Amino acid sequence: MTFKIHKGIIILILISVIATVFIYSSLPEKIPIHWGIKGEVDSLGILFIVIGNYMGQIRPNYTFGIRIPWTLADETVWKKPHRVWSFAFILCGFLFIVAGIINKPYSFYLAMSSLFIVIICIFIYSYLEYKKIHR
16 A cells, blocks of 8 residues: 655645744743633634624535534525524624623633534534435
């Protein structure tokens, strides 16, 4: 059994190693886990809000969105969960921002658990919509 190594992969690994060598010297000794709110806002929450704003408007595709077999199979099943996902993702974004402002030890777990709960609920909701339409 022989393996062929693609030249693009070798170049990608080489560029990554070179970039790491140059960047490593400029890194701080202790990398902050969370930037406080002393002038900054939790950018992950803002990213969730922006993505959630566009989530309800996207058309079925294989690149962006909830790409599971039952949402890709039917356009109606694609649209309904994405509208719900849009609202839920915006709420998660606000929760991430609030968790960044509170900055307590449990706030990270609160924000991440809300995101995981939303993801699981959306998967279940989209499957139930698929089953309701395709009986």
